[in-house]
Amino acid sequence: MSDANALKDQGNKAFAAKRYDEAIDLFTQAIALDPSNHVLYSNRSAAKAGKKQWTEALEDAEQCIKVNPTWSKGYARKGAALHGAQRWEEAISAYEEGLAIEDSAALQKGLKEVKEAAAAAVGNDEGATGITKMFADPNLFGKLAGNPRTAPLLADQSFVNQLKLIQANPTLAGNSFNDPRMIAVLGALMGVDIQGATRPEGSNEMPPGFGSSPFSAQPGPSSPPPKPAAPQPKKEPEPEPEPEPEDEEAKEKKRAKTEADAEKAKGAAAYKAKDFDTAEQAFSKAWEISPTDITYLTNLAATYFEKGEYDKCIETCEKAVDEGRSLRADYKLIAKALGRIGTAYSRKDDLDNAIKYFSKSLTEHRTPDILNKLRDAEKVKGERTKQAYINPELSAKAREEGNAQFKAGDFAESVKSYTESIKRDPNDPRGYNNRAAAYNKLAALPEALKDVETAIKVDPKFVKAYIRKSTILFAMREFTKAMEAIQEAAAADTEKQHTREIEQQMEKVARATYEQQSGESDEQTLERAMRDPEVASIMSDPIMQQILQQAQQNPAALQDHMKNPGVAKKIQKLVAAAMSTLNADPKSIPRASSPFPKTPVTDKMGNEIKTVGYKRFGFDSEVPIAILRSLYLRPHYVATVAGDQEDSQVAQFVSGEFAAYQSKSIFHPQTQSISYTTLSRFPPVKLLPNNEKKRILVTGGAGFVGSHLVDRLMLLGHDVTVLDNFFTGSKTTVSHWVGHPNFEMVRHDVIEPFMIECDQIYHLACPASPPHYQFNAVKTIKTSFMGTLNMLGLAKRTKARFLITSTSEVYGDPEVHPQSEEYWGHVNPIGPRACYDEGKRVAETLTYGFHRQDGVDVRVARIFNTFGPRMNPYDGRVVSNFIIQALKGEDMTVYGDGQQTRSFQYIHDLVDGLISLMNSNETRPVNIGNQDEFTIIKFAEHVRDIVEKIQKEDGTPVKPQNGTDRVKIIHGPMPTDDPQKRRPDITRAKETLQWEPKWTVEMGVEEMVRYYKAKMAEGAI
16 A cells, blocks of 8 residues: 555656656556555546546546545546547536535636636637637727736737737638737637636647647747748647545644654653663654654664664664655755764764765755864874874985985975975974975075974974074075074084084174175164064164163163163174164164155056056055065165155055055064065065965066066065076066065976966966077977966866966067957968967967866966066167167167057056956956057157156266267168067957056156166166
């Protein structure tokens, strides 16, 4: 019997999904098991009616009545079958017989529908005369306007015109019922809801006599009427069948559930009373009575758990999960069962299975309790794994392997071996100390310093770690701290086994300190010392200022103050910094003369530019221009609060609206000043939360564009790794970041694979000036192709967003002006410039290949002519050529007649565009350039005027070498394949990035002139 009921339930589900054949088969199987169940015949009749098998449906309905003549719904099923077979009178009789037994709404509705269908059939027999009369009614539109279903249709004038046409010629009505709106009109005229009452939901059937061609399920309100279809044989609407539940069975289930819940309550009471045997019996009985609620099983499992019978607990919970799936139980209940399995495994100390089932539970439903259990299990497992991995013998072996690799110069591999040694024995300081030595060789000084400090923490008496720490601090030019570290080494070397090594390091540090201080004035010494945060703190202490002033007037007074240990320590710090004889007033810090022009930087609209970057796409990339200018115009310039305009901007950056930056971190000498004088002190870096901080790889980061991008990303607070082979780039462009914990520089050629974890990749690596990329054309192509292939592979592995800097050279010598991103270019694939042009084109092809095939998140920037500080003065680019020639008083060379045009953008605008593109959702190529266009001859004159103006302002005029009053502009031969016009269409950048250049060419050239003047003064040019 229970099997028949299960089959019936499955049949009902199949019927509800309109899988009528499956439903018929399941009901047939159920009937074979229980032929006396009248509901099964009724449901099979409904399924056959769903397939419009009216004769078979009638047979099952009659069998249902035969088995149970007192069940009124059997007559409803018979009436529906006869209705579908269009046996009107018999259908009416069947409904009336059922009503004689029970006056139900379903029978009343069926009787009404069959009578209406019979009446409509009579109208159809007259050749649809009744329909034509309805549409010929003069009050047609009045009836439609008064019907809430059809009134809105009259707002469509095309539909009204269609109705007027039918009203004028009613014989056209039969061809119009492919339009569902006509069905609604017909229903309104007949006074019935044809769509809602007589047409099964989802059916495409027409009312009887109106054709049966299907129409669109969702016609547009103003779409023209479809082509008329030929009328089909008359057919009456058929009733929608539905299975009937068995009332008696429902009552039985309800009764069983009530009884089971009573047992559950009994079990819960016993559970609370710690009577687990009674609770077990009650919960088991509850499930036996009503196996429809898996809480009985989870409660039963809880009793097994409390009794320590964990295997039974697991088995019962697994059964609860299986039963819950079949019963479609709440996912929270299934999650609870899975969580209990995990807890049971945890008690059994089977952490692998515990973690497995906790994870499964969280997949079903996330709760803090299970999440904490998962974390605890993973923590314990991790600790056990770590402890199980410890093996001092294998640690020593790995350390020896690292030593051999270190001696062979393979420092990167030695780091791996030392790391393995540390994992095998984390309590041995030698592993940390040796790895620090390897990091030191790789110039990863922050990591090296961290390792030696860990070694000292593990063993405070490990002398070699102190010596190594001093060596690392020496490399970081932290001479005072290096001396302190070597003094700590001497104190720890109680057995005097490292005396010679310590003395040599002390002598080395002392010599470096002396060389640093030699030739310094007192003011310069004070200025240098104040960059140390600890010294700055001591100097700003009013008590210490008073003590130092007393010491200057009465040196003997210092001995009394030295009796205080705290004061003595501070005095020793100042002595080490060579400051004890100096005036302690911080205001005595000397001011350097500002290298910046007094005229404020203004954009194209005349507005002063105080910051570069944007706030958009939920990303803030703004940085004060004063900070950036300090890095490239004069890295050794000290800016203070009391300074000029540029200095004030820096101070505002430190303590004003940019307070989110690390203005008071260890990278600053004091609150009131920012120093860029040594590599051991850094510009103010923004302090980002970990969830906002990104790991960014910049290939070609030591080049012209790359170094400016690195500056911006570092100031914004991200972790930046520079990858460069220094073919055209220079370490000096980013040397001011060396030693910063957020910065790493790696010498590497991108044509070789590189492994690193990162979130974003800016791929800039490639020679970009003609002399460089033409010097080794094959190498240039390899860099574009293999380098891009390797970096895209890295992006694919790490799921990093990838931005490649392409070039306007992909457009060649364009025939379209200006050039938009849709322009495919006009190129010479075998010319001297082709190694660069075609290399970049194939790099773009690779980029979009990875995007389409592997889903790599890519960005493509097509960069137009860019200029700015740090450009190689001898790389053959027009801006640097003109400025250097003008500054030296040489004739300025224009190639060709000078009528070719170019558009020049300043470096800050380009960096803004790259960062905006990286953080946007734009995956198409984007032109990044300036739309202001100059002829080359006009630009040369422009540069000459600016150079002469600055030389006059600075009082450093240069006499032209040609013996005249002005530098001449001369002409040379036109280079091969030199494009005649080059100007970007930046519409896409404006629309999708909200970016456009702000810097004028004049302001940019002025900064370039000042930059090259400073370099020439240093003898670098």
